[in-house]
Amino acid sequence: MTATDPWADLLAADRALLDRTSTAERVADVLRQRIIDGALSPGTRLSEESAGKALAVSRNTLREAFRLLVHERLLVHEFHRGVFVRVLSADDVIDLYRIRRLLETSAVRRGENPGLVPAVDRAVGDGERAAAEQRWWDVGTANMRFHEALAALAGSPRVNETMRQLLAELRLAFHVMSRPEQFHAPYLGLNREIADLLTDGQREEAAAKLDAYFDAAETQLVAAYREHQG
Amino acid sequence: MTATDPWADLLAADRALLDRTSTAERVADVLRQRIIDGALSPGTRLSEESAGKALAVSRNTLREAFRLLVHERLLVHEFHRGVFVRVLSADDVIDLYRIRRLLETSAVRRGENPGLVPAVDRAVGDGERAAAEQRWWDVGTANMRFHEALAALAGSPRVNETMRQLLAELRLAFHVMSRPEQFHAPYLGLNREIADLLTDGQREEAAAKLDAYFDAAETQLVAAYREHQG
DNA sequence: GATAGAGAATTGTTCAACAATCCCGCAATC
């Protein structure tokens, strides 16, 4: 290398696309997706033999994938008993909301990245459209994207990843409720208010409203959760 | 079980002590410790053969341990090249401080768990004693415990674990600086002020001081980091 | 000094084996 080439950074950005992922990671990817979309419901046991045969990978590779997802808290590993799709307790849900509240309200209040506000607005719009057409699953997805966008205001890659993980985990809670589809709809109005306040630059007020959202949503979710099989 | 026995919960709490850990986890434990205390410095490559022979475990088990630590961001895994002790960039350090600021200031401001304030005070005391006796390594440890105690005010097991992980990661930064020993000492006074404010119940003021701490510490650390081999 | 290629070393993945542990059903016991 004669000097730092200007195009080097450009190509470096594409490095990730270069298929340099192990099979264990790809296996983890499909399992994660299946857990998130509910095909593998909480409590399900994943035996090494069945899963390995189904995905056509060796037991060792599968175990590597399992470890990954255990670390992400989507699976739990019981020694000599196997791995299971995690079943959240009511306390788990409460804690999940507690840390979300911390991250999201702080991100909104500090709001280091005003350029990311439009993404918040877009997520709210998607949710409203989905609700109008009664696509409840999409309403839920849009709602999660809304909160992801709020956390993203912090401008921290790491907060972003943490949020992604928290929301994936939260899906576990919805999958054991009897009517998860309509859980998010009531909050669409509140989301809209928060987004408008942010667009208007009123961060402190937006943070306050968000705090109120958490009070309401947490209480309702935990109640619904306890009732329907928590 | 005729009914839910009263002592069952008591024993359940001790379940963790029951040695139910895999060798992979134990291997991860010793590697983690070695990384944290600096015996394995950033950039070091851990070959499967050497490490496996040294710890007397098979390659498969070792790879499981590696995965664990990669997920904790203490190691990085390069496909077909091996695993290395992570080298933090200046941007990594900045992001680390950003999320710490979010978590700690929120925890202090909300302070759901006043009963945990004494732990904060104790950590400051330990730091002061260590500084008086010029045990700089212990000053650093006490400082980390101070911040861990601040985050613990949130009363969330999950925040606690996140903090532990963040601080472990931060050790990686100190290990590449030329004089990490004395980095924490200047902040002892500020720590004391924050602890006193908290003991006095003045949470909002404590949070403000903490915010100031982050401004100072981050700037100084990043500067020192960039200079000494960042 | 830079480049290309051959050979060595290392990682990625699979497979087979055995030990350790758990699960389930059945008999024995109180």
Place this chain on the structure above:
DNA sequence: GATTGCGGGATTGTTGAACAATTCTCTATC
């Protein structure tokens, strides 16, 4: 009738060897 003790079968935990894929190293070459 409920609990306990005890097998046999199934599953996980861990190891070792094997081979493919990739990277590293060193030398020859220009």
